Amino acid sequence: MxxxxxxxxxxxxxxxxxVCNLEKCKGACCVEGDSGAPLSKTELKVLEEIYPLVKPYMTEEGIKTIEEYGTWVEDFEGDYTTPCVDGNKECAYVMWENGISKCAIEKAYLEGKIHWKKPVSCHLYxxxxxxxxxxxxxxxxxxxxxxxxxxxxxxxxxxxxxxxxxxxxxxxxxxxxxxxxxxxxxxxxxxx
Structure with missing residues (x-):
């Protein structure tokens, strides 16, 4: 260390x-795993605030998940995470482009709709x-x-x-x- x-x-x-290679992995890190992306306490409020601007980029399943569980959840270990579709599938904020999973939050950011790129844990992976x-x-x-x-x-x-x-x-x-x-x-x- x-x-x-x-x-x-x-x-x-x-x-x-x-170096991420989305052409090969197809964005699997947003789809696989035991829970959603880890979130800090300060990010919870941000997700609540930006959701209306991110929603147009999301899938129907993702929107349904957010509307049922909220913009964030507490996982089985007591940590805050993004919600997952059907509890254990892709992150609710996933969108698809040419068969590759991408982040609807980041898409809204890149198009100038919001000023927050995505959860830090995703950005740092x-x-x-x-x-x-x-x-x-x-x-x-x-x-x-x-x-x-x-x-x-x-x-x-x-x-x-x-x-x-x-x-x-x-x-x-x-x-x-x-x-x-x-x-x-x-x-x-x-x-x-």
Missing amino acids: IEIQHTLVHEDVFSENF PIRITAYPEFEVLNYDRWHICSPACSFGNSLKVPVYKFLKEPLIRNYGEDWYKEVEEAAEFLKEQQS
Whole structure:
């Protein structure tokens, strides 16, 4: 683990390569899993506020799910997540383009309808954050559905931290990310 300000960053974030390859995985991370995308408490209100502007991009099943359960739910572990269609299928905020699942929230953002891109946990994937009272731990999450992203990242030689530069800065700021880059250089020198 590498300590950067109030976080501990697993070395895999520096050493593993990753670039999403939607043509290969078809956006499976928005469709598979045990529950919806993890949400922070501050994101709950945001979802409630933006839902009317995101709704036109959503599927009928997603809208029905939101109208039945709300814009967010509490999962079986007591964590807040996005609701899933039929309780365990795709995220309610999924939309489909050319057979690829995409985020209706992000689509509304890209079209200028809202000013919030998507839940931070989605934006940061494959990094998963575990929060403790004094610090946060950033781990690289390995999931078989992302093997095309690992292969693509390896071919392009793009480490996880570089692929996730935008969401890491969104969550932790420019100064924090500069320290990540310095840590990456230090690790590279250590390996030489």
